[in-house]
Amino acid sequence: MILVVAVLVGLAAGLCRAKYGKREYRGYDLKAAGLVLLAFIPQGFIFFLPSTRTRIPDETASFLFIISLVVLIIFSLFNIRKPSFWPITGGFLLNALVILLNGGWMPISPEMVQRLLPDSTAGDWMVGERLGYSKDIVLLPENTRLWFLSDRFSLPDWINYQVAFSPGDIILFVGIVWLLWSLGGPKSVNV
Amino acid sequence: MKTISNKARFVFFVLVLVLFTLAAGAPFATGTVGG
Numbered sequence: 001m002i003l004v005v006a007v008l009v010g011l012a013a014g015l016c017r018a019k020y021g022k023r024e025y026r027g028y029d030l031k032a033a034g035l036v037l038l039a040f041i042p043q044g045f046i047f048f049l050p051s052t053r054t055r056i057p058d059e060t061a062s063f064l065f066i067i068s069l070v071v072l073i074i075f076s077l078f079n080i081r082k083p084s085f086w087p088i089t090g091g092f093l094l095n096a097l098v099i100l101l102n103g104g105w106m107p108i109s110p111e112m113v114q115r116l117l118p119d120s121t122a123g124d125w126m127v128g129e130r131l132g133y134s135k136d137i138v139l140l141p142e143n144t145r146l147w148f149l150s151d152r153f154s155l156p157d158w159i160n161y162q163v164a165f166s167p168g169d170i171i172l173f174v175g176i177v178w179l180l181w182s183l184g185g186p187k188s189v190n191v
Numbered sequence: 192m193k194t195i196s197n198k199a200r201f202v203f204f205v206l207v208l209v210l211f212t213l214a215a216g217a218p219f220a221t222g223t224v225g226g
Binding site: 001006027036037039040043072088091096106108151166 | 211218
């Protein structure tokens with residue numbers, strides 16, 4: 001959910017930029033946008049809908065998640081020619097790569113889980129198992145392929161919001177803000 | 192009509208971007224679902 005903040009921040013910045021420059025906020029023509037809707041449907045059932053995510057076995061969820069990622073990769077290829085979409089695509093592909101190489105889940109270390117869930121008790125989570133109904137699987141760093149691309153960052157303690165995120169998530173965040181900011185700029189800028 | 196169309200396209204673009212963000216990102220946040 002934290003990445004939705006990037007959309008809000010980028011939109012606000014872009015709209016302010018357009019208003020300040022007395023320009024119209026430009027539209028952006030994404031190709032094959034229907035693929036995103038198609039890819040989100042299984043993820044909605046697996047991760048977001050409480051009534052369905054508790055009923056789908058992890059193996060099925062992982063399979064559907066991978067299919068969803070493949071659909072998103074196809075969508076990214078359709079839009080690869082748009083320079084402003086490169087960081088977004090890059091961030092997503094880094095996430096997809098580490099997920100695909102680790103059995104269809106985003107790795108997170110036990111140390112990070114303990115940091116985020118200090119009150120959790122034995123049995124709440126286990127190494128080698130999916131973490132709740134999230135996209136994450138708890139793996140030791142030495143058993144993680146491309147560990148440096150996993151959910152290994154967290155916010156400073158003084159921020160009262162506990163979240164772990166990956167380098168791909170950071171690039172996604174920056175890319176979304178940049179794209180939405182650029183749409184408030186002059187038309188001569190190629191986006 | 193053109194204005195409505197542009198607004199509709201803009202809303203659709205933002206919707207697609209939000210869904211892409213939710214589907215492509217993989218953060219783990221406590222107290223939320225889906226990261």
